[in-house]
Amino acid sequence: EAQVTQNPRYLITVTGKKLTVTCSQNMNHEYMSWYRQDPGLGLRQIYYSMNVEVTDKGDVPEGYKVSRKEKRNFPLILESPSPNQTSLYFCASRASGNPYEQYFGPGTRLTVT
Amino acid sequence: AQSVTQLDSHVSVSEGTPVLLRCNYSSSYSPSLFWYVQHPNKGLQLLLKYTSAATLVKGINGFEAEFKKSETSFHLTKPSAHMSDAAEYFCVVSVTGRRALTFGSGTRLQVQP
Numbered sequence: 001e002a003q004v005t006q007n008p009r010y011l012i013t014v015t016g017k018k019l020t021v022t023c024s025q026n027m028n029h030e031y032m033s034w035y036r037q038d039p040g041l042g043l044r045q046i047y048y049s050m051n052v053e054v055t056d057k058g059d060v061p062e063g064y065k066v067s068r069k070e071k072r073n074f075p076l077i078l079e080s081p082s083p084n085q086t087s088l089y090f091c092a093s094r095a096s097g098n099p100y101e102q103y104f105g106p107g108t109r110l111t112v113t
Numbered sequence: 114a115q116s117v118t119q120l121d122s123h124v125s126v127s128e129g130t131p132v133l134l135r136c137n138y139s140s141s142y143s144p145s146l147f148w149y150v151q152h153p154n155k156g157l158q159l160l161l162k163y164t165s166a167a168t169l170v171k172g173i174n175g176f177e178a179e180f181k182k183s184e185t186s187f188h189l190t191k192p193s194a195h196m197s198d199a200a201e202y203f204c205v206v207s208v209t210g211r212r213a214l215t216f217g218s219g220t221r222l223q224v225q226p
Binding site: 043 | 117122145147149155156157158159162164203207214216217218219
């Protein structure tokens with residue numbers, strides 16, 4: 001089954017404790033991205049990657065890092081989480097030849113206290 | 114620049130009555146437009162997409178949307194609401210050459226029995 005998976009699905013952590021949210025897709029997609037969803041703001045892109053070792057900032061990259069060492073994986077790293085990063089995070093992927101359809105993961109709900 | 118405005122944050126309808134979720138967009142270039150649905154505690158699912166072909170687009174679960182360039186609108190409709198339609202709906206715009214999707218703030222659809 002074609003899918004995007006994220007782990008963990010739920011995470012409660014404390015300010016300053018480094019964490020990583022993993023994202024993996026099994027569709028051989030070149031393009032992957034991370035979004036955060038906040039009430040009343042829709043989804044906003046954090047980072048994206050056009051292919052292995054190619055990443056770039058989205059609209060709200062501050063406080064986040066990413067890496068793309070393998071095509072299927074695109075982890076999101078919070079080096080020093082803060083309460084304003086409490087949010088619902090979605091990973092998405094699509095084929096580079098199909099800009100019209102992104103596949104979204106199930107979401108990771110992060111709470112930073 | 115591109116943007117999306119969903120005109121209603123909440124819409125409540127009775128089961129069996131029509132659904133109208135309103136979306137206006139702004140784009141400097143010819144846009145692609147999408148509607149995504151998010152059921153509680155679930156990821157995002159693509160309902161339908163407009164990519165410069167027919168202006169009336171049919172999607173899954175009986176939903177459709179009409180692209181009206183003169184009104185810069187892409188409203189989502191369904192003739193008869195079902196309880197299972199209760200969810201949050203996002204209008205999304207994408208412009209060729211720009212990598213991110215731009216999401217509206219979402220409309221929560223409530224369906225009353």
